[in-house]
Amino acid sequence: AQSVAQPEDQVNVAEGNPLTVKCTYSVSGNPYLFWYVQYPNRGLQFLLKYITGDNLVKGSYGFEAEFNKSQTSFHLKKPSALVSDSALYFCAVKEWGSASKIIFGSGTRLSIRP
Amino acid sequence: NAGVTQTPKFQVLKTGQSMTLQCAQDMNHNSMYWYRQDPGMGLRLIYYSASEGTTDKGEVPNGYNVSRLNKREFSLRLESAAPSQTSVYFCASSEAGGRTSTDTQYFGPGTRLTVL
Numbered sequence: 001a002q003s004v005a006q007p008e009d010q011v012n013v014a015e016g017n018p019l020t021v022k023c024t025y026s027v028s029g030n031p032y033l034f035w036y037v038q039y040p041n042r043g044l045q046f047l048l049k050y051i052t053g054d055n056l057v058k059g060s061y062g063f064e065a066e067f068n069k070s071q072t073s074f075h076l077k078k079p080s081a082l083v084s085d086s087a088l089y090f091c092a093v094k095e096w097g098s099a100s101k102i103i104f105g106s107g108t109r110l111s112i113r114p
Numbered sequence: 115n116a117g118v119t120q121t122p123k124f125q126v127l128k129t130g131q132s133m134t135l136q137c138a139q140d141m142n143h144n145s146m147y148w149y150r151q152d153p154g155m156g157l158r159l160i161y162y163s164a165s166e167g168t169t170d171k172g173e174v175p176n177g178y179n180v181s182r183l184n185k186r187e188f189s190l191r192l193e194s195a196a197p198s199q200t201s202v203y204f205c206a207s208s209e210a211g212g213r214t215s216t217d218t219q220y221f222g223p224g225t226r227l228t229v230l
Contacts, residue, residue: 009154034218043118043204043221044157090156101147101172102219104157 002027004093006105013081013112021076021108023091033074034092034102035065044090050074061085081112116140118222120205126228127195135190135225137205145208146188147172147219148180150201157204163188164210195229202226 003026013019025031032051036044048059055067065076074091091105118139127133139146144165149157159172163182177199179191188207192199203225208217 036221041224043206043223044219045221046218049218101159101162104149106154106156 002031002093002095002103004091004103004105006089006091006108008108009106010109010111013110015083015112015114016080019078019081019085019110019112021089021091021110023074023076023105024072025074025091025093026072027093027095030096031074032094032096032102033065033067034094035059035063035074035076036090036092036104037061038088038090038107040087047076047089083112083114086110086112118205118207118220120203120222120225122225123223124226126230127192128230129196131195132191132193133195134192135203135205135227136187137189137222138187139205139207139220140186141207141209141220142185143207143220144185144210145217146182147206147208148178148188148190149204149206150174150199151204151224152201160190160203195227197229200227200229 005024034049035047038044048057050057050067058064063078088107088109090107092102094102121136147162148160151157158174160178161180163169166185169180181189205222206219208219
């Protein structure tokens with residue numbers, strides 16, 4: 001069975017500082033990994049995904065994520081946070097070749113203070 | 115392109131009432147999904163439709179039914195609403211949803227449902 005965990009309910013960062021939102025996953029085979037962002041009263045928006053290849057994936061709005069197979073992690077990062085990055089972030093995983101659907105984590109609320 | 119649209123945006127029901135949530139996409143996607151979002155639980159898949167004419171249960175299908183009316187539309191019906199179904203419901207679509215699919219899902223704005 002596949003699963004995904006976001007160990008932090010909330011992350012607080014000062015504007016201009018680097019940010020990291022953590023995600024770990026569990027699948028039997030090869031994972032597909034995703035990050036989505038949700039702004040208040042909106043649906044989820046795709047940020048980036050890892051399928052194969054380079055472990056560092058670049059996405060929208062200056063975000064990037066690093067795939068680490070040995071640690072089964074896919075942490076979301078940004079070098080310099082903006083107040084407008086404040087939102088709810090979801091990590092998701094899908095096992096390649098599995099009939100099961102994508103599984104979402106419980107979400108991490110990112111708060112950037114001016 | 116409107117993307118994925120959902121109606122209504124808000125709804126209040128009494129226990130036992132029925133209603134249908136509507137979803138449509140204009141991206142010519144094959145696969146469509148219904149999720150519910152509850153605090154601290156992320157998104158949970160209720161039902162999905164891999165292609166027109168097919169539907170399958172997700173993680174939490176009890177109390178719901180779906181209809182893939184055509185390629186564009188995928189509706190979710192609550193036959194007898196219960197307070198436990200109070201949630202925010204999201205519809206999503208993707209180009210394909212097969213075993214090796216890496217397709218991005220595109221989400222609608224959501225329907226906030228309260229069951230009293």
